[in-house]
Amino acid sequence: MACDLCTLLAASDDPSIIWRDDALAIVAVDEPGYPGFTRVVWNDHVKEMTDLQPADRERVMRAVWAVEVALRDVLAPHKVNVASFGNMTPHVHWHVIPRHADDAHFPNPTWGARQRDASPAAIAVRTALLPELHAAITERMNESD
Amino acid sequence: MACDLCTLLAASDDPSIIWRDDALAIVAVDEPGYPGFTRVVWNDHVKEMTDLQPADRERVMRAVWAVEVALRDVLAPHKVNVASFGNMTPHVHWHVIPRHADDAHFPNPTWGARQRDASPAAIAVRTALLPELHAAITERMNESD
Numbered sequence: 257m258a259c260d261l262c263t264l265l266a267a268s269d270d271p272s273i274i275w276r277d278d279a280l281a282i283v284a285v286d287e288p289g290y291p292g293f294t295r296v297v298w299n300d301h302v303k304e305m306t307d308l309q310p311a312d313r314e315r316v317m318r319a320v321w322a323v324e325v326a327l328r329d330v331l332a333p334h335k336v337n338v339a340s341f342g343n344m345t346p347h348v349h350w351h352v353i354p355r356h357a358d359d360a361h362f363p364n365p366t367w368g369a370r371q372r373d374a375s376p377a378a379i380a381v382r383t384a385l386l387p388e389l390h391a392a393i394t395e396r397m398n399e400s401d
Numbered sequence: 402m403a404c405d406l407c408t409l410l411a412a413s414d415d416p417s418i419i420w421r422d423d424a425l426a427i428v429a430v431d432e433p434g435y436p437g438f439t440r441v442v443w444n445d446h447v448k449e450m451t452d453l454q455p456a457d458r459e460r461v462m463r464a465v466w467a468v469e470v471a472l473r474d475v476l477a478p479h480k481v482n483v484a485s486f487g488n489m490t491p492h493v494h495w496h497v498i499p500r501h502a503d504d505a506h507f508p509n510p511t512w513g514a515r516q517r518d519a520s521p522a523a524i525a526v527r528t529a530l531l532p533e534l535h536a537a538i539t540e541r542m543n544e545s546d
Contacts, residue, residue, distance in 0.1 A: 303480070304469065304473070304480070304481055305466065305469065305481075305483065306466050306469045306470050306473065306481075310463075310466075313462065313466060314459060314462075317458065317459075317462050318455075321450065321451050321455075321458060324449065324450065324451045325451050328449070328451065334488075335448070335449070335486070335487055335488050335491060336449055336450075336451075337484070337485070337486045337487075337488070338450065338484065338485045339482070339483065339484035339485070339486075339510070340482070340483045340484070341480070341482045341484075341500075341510050342480055342482075343479075343480050343482070343500060343507060343508035343509070343510070344508045346480060355486075355488060362488060363488035363489045364488070364512065365484070365486050365488070365510065365512040367509065367510040367512045367513040368512040368513065
C-alpha cells in the first residue's frame, strides 16, 4: 500500500511543504480550526524514531523545536502539543500543534472529545499569520543548517 | 493550584517511579488496558520543551528513546506512540505508549475514539511483563548516565 507521506514528499513542488532538506520536510497541515498545525516528516520511510540513529533523532527533534519556537513567536499559543503516533502511517512524522484555550478541543488533545466550536474570528486572525509563521520556520531552519 | 507532577515527584518513595535522577523521572502509568504506558517527567515545573535549554531537551528525549527501546524489546508492540501535551498539567512530561493492533483504541491515538474491548488475556500477558520492562528501563537509563 502506498504511504501518504512518501507520496507527499515525492511531489517536489507540493505547496504544503514549507521547508525541506536531504533529511526531512516541514509541512503545513490543513486541519480545520487549527491554523499553524505543522508536521515534521522524515524523508525516508522509517517506522519508529528508535529505528533512526541517535544523531538523526536529534536532527528530527531540532526541527520540531524550531517549529515550536516559531509557533510561539508568531501565534503565541496557550500551549504547544507535540506528538508522534504513526499507527496509520508508519513513517516517522511529528505533529506540532499550537493550542489555544478557545480552540475546539482544549484542554483535550486534538484527537480527544470536542469541547466547543472555535470562534471563526479567532481562527481568521491566526490564519492571517500563516505567511509570517512559515517565514519564521524557514528562517529558523536555515539558521540551524 | 498544586501541580500533580510536582506532587508526585515530591513523594520520594512513590512506587510508580521506575527511575529518577537529578533531572527527570520515569514513571509507570496505571492506565487501564495499557500496561507499559510510561511517562518521562522533567523534575522542574517547566511548561514547554523550548523553555528548556537544548542540552536539557536532548536529555529528556534520550530518556524517551530509552523507554521506547525497552518497550520494543520487552513488549514487542505494533507501534510506539510518543506525545507531550501539557494542556492540563503544564509541566514537561512525555507519554510513551506501547500500541498493539488489538488494543482498545488502535489505530486511533489512545485519546481518540475507542474501537473495541481489548482481550483481558492479552492485557494479562503484557501486565506480567512489567517487572521485566521496568528492569530494562532501569538498565538502559543507568547505562546512559
